[in-house]
Amino acid sequence: MLDSVIDLRLAPMAAVTNLPFRLVARGCGAGRLTSEEIDARALVVGNVRTSELARFLPEEHPIAMQLLGADPDVLAEAARHLEAAGADAIDLNMGCPVAKIVAKGQGAALMRDPLGAAVVFRTLRKAIGVDLTIKIRGGWDARTVNAVEIARIAEGEGIDAITVHPRTRSQQFSGVAPWEIIARVVDAVAIPVVGNGDVRTAEDAWAMTRATGCAAVMIGRGALGAPWVFQAAEVSRHERARIIRRHCELIETHLQGLTALLQLKKHLAWYARGFSGAAKLREALFALETPAAVQDAFWNAW
Ligand SMILES: Cc1cc2nc3c(=O)[nH]c(=O)nc-3n(C[C@H](O)[C@H](O)[C@H](O)COP(=O)(O)O)c2cc1C
Structure with missing residues (x-):
């Protein structure tokens, strides 16, 4: 019965949540799908490999396409392109911890620059009419946990929903995801908050929902080799x-x-x-x- 009350979603994972795996997750009951991160600039210049990554099928709706970038105008052009291709939502990656990505001001680096992030939100919001969502981390490092600040700015700029993976960029994937940060974001904004981090089973998803009040739960690594995690019933x-x-x-x-x-x-x-x-x-x-x-x-x- 758990899956009838919790909106379980597949988390975006680069080189993993491509079209085949998304279809498998949907077949197992996953809610709104998200593409893996798509480099906005590469998409805009028509890179063949990137265009292939951005492909999705009608049976994937509802699907969010996730963009990676920092330049507001480039992100806006990529978002318009994906909206025209039929995406139900555009999601901005604000969590990628990879050194060569953050060195370009992209991914988690956007969290270090709340004013810059606000400009990105505003430019994207003007560019598209479909849902605009963001996926954030707790912050950059232990001294700068600013998920609540970024969430408030996002809400003010018309962002429709926020996914929170509460580890900081410095934590990468180590330690335990501090779910209390998700709860603080839930308390701070009125838009839906999707919780993410260390959910391996439907029971974990239930526990996260109870602990944080999040509107939906995203599962990443727990779905690897186990896409049936999206259906709570025992799978033979x-x-x-x-x-x-x-x-x-x-x-x-x-x-x-x-x-x-x-x-x-x-x-x-x-x-x-x-x-x-x-x-x-x-x-x-x-x-x-x-x-x-x-x-x-x-x-x-x-
Ligand atoms: C292999 C791998 C690739 C990832 N790629 C992305 C990505 O493209 N975009 C993104 O927002 N998060 C990405 N993530 C982060 C996940 O979406 C998720 O936030 C993180 O794994 C925590 O959730 P989990 O504990 O359920 O795995 C990736 C994670 C992994 C393990």
Whole structure:
């Protein structure tokens, strides 16, 4: 019954939450989907790989497309492009901790500059009519936890919803996600707040909702190798096998060449977690050279 009361969503993950995995998550009951981060400038200049990342299918609605960037005008042009392509929402990445991204003022670096962030919000808000959302961290580091300040500014600039992954940029993915920061943001603004961080099960999602009052819950790493986390009911071994087979088919249909091969390896390695001899199987999967060989090795171990 948990899934009937909690809006569970798949968190954006670069090189993971591509079209096939999003369809699998939706098939398992995930709510609004979000693309992986899309470089706004690369999209605007028509980079082929980026345009491919920005592709989605009608059955993915409702879907948010997430932009990574810092220049307000470039972000606005990319957002208009995605709105015209049918995106239901544009989400601004304010959480990416990667050094070469923050060095460009993008991702989590936007949180260090509340005035600059306000200009980005205002420019994006003027550019598009669909929902505009942001995904933030707790702050830059332990001395500058400013999620509440950024959330208030965002609300004032007409942002429709905020996802909070409460670790700071300095924490990256270490330690425990301090959910109390999500609760503080919920208390500070009237727009919906989506909680994120360390939710591995539907029970965790329930606990986060109770602890923070968030309107929806986003699950990232907990969905790797376990997209059935979005359906609270017990999933049989037979049903898991069906979901994994469909995932493989979707990868082969929608991705090409080395990208498809790498995605099969990554996701099947995640699905193999908990198998006896999983580490060996993982090594074997990554050494194989064709999609058929990778899938055969997985199903032989299943
Ligand atoms: C491999 C990986 C890639 C990620 N890529 C993105 C991204 O593109 N955009 C984003 O906003 N967050 C990204 N994140 C952060 C997740 O969306 C999420 O905030 C974080 O993993 C915490 O949630 P979790 O504990 O449920 O995994 C990524 C996380 C991981 C593990």
